[in-house]
Amino acid sequence: MCIRDSYTGVPCSFLTPLINGVLSAPGLAYVGAASEGEAVAIAAGAWLAGRRTVVMCQNSGLGNAVNPLTSLNHPFRIPTLFVTTWRGEPGIPDEPQHELMGQITQDLIALMRLEQAPFPGGPVALAPALAQAAARMEATGLPYAFVMRKGDVTDSPLDQAPRPLPPPGRRTDHPGEGGRPARAAVLERFLAIVPEEAAVVATTGKCGRELFTLADREQHLYQVGSMGGASGMGLGIALNSPRPVVVLDGDGAALMKLGSLATIGAHAPERLIHVILDNGVHDSTGGQATVSASVDFAGVALACGYRSAAVCASLNGFEAAFREALATRGPALIHARIAPGSMEKLGRPTVRPPEVARRFRAFLARPPAGAPAA
Numbered sequence: 001m002c003i004r005d006s007y008t009g010v011p012c013s014f015l016t017p018l019i020n021g022v023l024s025a026p027g028l029a030y031v032g033a034a035s036e037g038e039a040v041a042i043a044a045g046a047w048l049a050g051r052r053t054v055v056m057c058q059n060s061g062l063g064n065a066v067n068p069l070t071s072l073n074h075p076f077r078i079p080t081l082f083v084t085t086w087r088g089e090p091g092i093p094d095e096p097q098h099e100l101m102g103q104i105t106q107d108l109i110a111l112m113r114l115e116q117a118p119f120p121g122g123p124v125a126l127a128p129a130l131a132q133a134a135a136r137m138e139a140t141g142l143p144y145a146f147v148m149r150k151g152d153v154t155d156s157p158l159d160q161a162p163r164p165l166p167p168p169g170r171r172t173d174h175p176g177e178g179g180r181p182a183r184a185a186v187l188e189r190f191l192a193i194v195p196e197e198a199a200v201v202a203t204t205g206k207c208g209r210e211l212f213t214l215a216d217r218e219q220h221l222y223q224v225g226s227m228g229g230a231s232g233m234g235l236g237i238a239l240n241s242p243r244p245v246v247v248l249d250g251d252g253a254a255l256m257k258l259g260s261l262a263t264i265g266a267h268a269p270e271r272l273i274h275v276i277l278d279n280g281v282h283d284s285t286g287g288q289a290t291v292s293a294s295v296d297f298a299g300v301a302l303a304c305g306y307r308s309a310a311v312c313a314s315l316n317g318f319e320a321a322f323r324e325a326l327a328t329r330g331p332a333l334i335h336a337r338i339a340p341g342s343m344e345k346l347g348r349p350t351v352r353p354p355e356v357a358r359r360f361r362a363f364l365a366r367p368p369a370g371a372p373a374a
Helices: 013-024 036-048 059-076 096-111 123-140 183-193 206-214 230-238 251-256 259-267 297-304 315-327 353-365
Strands: 005-009 029-032 052-057 081-085 115-118 144-148 170-173 199-202 220-222 245-250 272-278 308-312 332-337
Touching: 005 013, 005 036, 013 029, 013 052, 013 081, 013 144, 029 259, 036 052, 036 059, 036 230, 036 259, 036 353, 052 059, 059 081, 059 096, 059 353, 081 123, 096 115, 096 144, 115 123, 123 144, 170 297, 183 206, 183 272, 183 315, 199 206, 199 230, 199 353, 206 220, 206 245, 220 353, 230 245, 230 259, 230 272, 245 251, 251 272, 259 272, 259 297, 272 297, 272 315, 297 308, 297 332, 308 315, 315 332
Parallel strands: 005 029, 005 052, 052 081, 081 144, 115 144, 170 308, 199 220, 199 245, 245 272, 272 332, 308 332
Antiparallel strands: none
16 A cells, blocks of 8 residues: 555644645645644544654644543554644743743653654755654654744745535434433444444444444454544544544544534545434543533534534434445434443453554555455
8 A cells, every 4th residue: 555644733833834835735635623632633543544644733732632642642552743833932032822831842742751853954854854753653653743943944835725615414313212222222233234344433431342342343443542532533544545434422522522523524534424422421430411412413513514414312213324324425424312321341442552553554454345456
């Protein structure tokens, strides 16, 4: 398989030449994320799909990136080249909000046990610096950070076409059939109908644990951390793999990174199905209510550019919605209202995260059934 680079991030004025250069270069792909944490998740998905990845952000966004860098990249050993700027560098006048982060940027990166280096100054230094970063990422399985000062990259003009408005999406509301089903019952139905070639990303918490308990398959990625990042990971996979991609999300997780719906809608991967299993509570932490009762996830998805959205509250409704999503162009969202609670004697995945990630990456590297080899 041909390995291409995948770029994502959130802009900073120091990064303008770099991001503009990527956006303007034919053949390079850049995904503008709604937050720095989402960018890290998107890059993780792209790496799982076989890409070399670059995340770019301002150092003030390191706070948003700490969670996925420590609870996704670290346990799964997922590398990415992480380019952060150095706003608030001591001794250089800057805005007051950058003062503290400018003092602690390198210390924060080191505290996350990531190797780092100053961004290479000039084209001559770039190649050996990139080679060193690649070697260290290969050795550690972890991100490697470049810290960029203002002026490290020369100006580059922007040549970016306006993003077209998406066509209106389609909504389907499936009638309920009595009480709401348990999450385990929905997952059992899902396992019976999901295609063997589909890649499945299960959000952190009891969703992934129940999926593992019911069936451990190489097509599954159990997200053990980075709450809210499953949708970003799914997007990163879907943009870089010909396989159908299914994200099994939760209401609390989806709400934590609601901006990811906008990113998914804008980039519109046609084979992405985003399932939100909404039980209205934080099940893993004692059942505290989320605010999902007042959220129309289907309406939000359609407003963000998803091609279809369905609402269901029964097993038959879920199956009908899922089969329809498989048969039509995505991205598609399924808002499945389910009952609180989980399986008794619920265990945890016994396969270590690095093994899950590399098993999943190997699965994605194989051509899906009926597709020609790359």
